[in-house]
Amino acid sequence: MDGVTHEELKAAAEAVIKLLNEKGNPYTTIIIQQDKIVVTQDVMGIPLPIND
Numbered sequence: 001m002d003g004v005t006h007e008e009l010k011a012a013a014e015a016v017i018k019l020l021n022e023k024g025n026p027y028t029t030i031i032i033q034q035d036k037i038v039v040t041q042d043v044m045g046i047p048l049p050i051n052d
Contacts, residue, residue: 001009016030024030027042 016032020028020030025041029040029042031038031040
């Protein structure tokens, strides 16, 4: 996304963040793409070690 500033991206996301805060929970994720929006909820998350 060449030419998009941090401020522009933050302004575009504000309505989605408000919706997440009002209707979502800590396990809700919204993925926005050009042709669709996907709402997902984590069922289980397990951190894995990183072998450096």
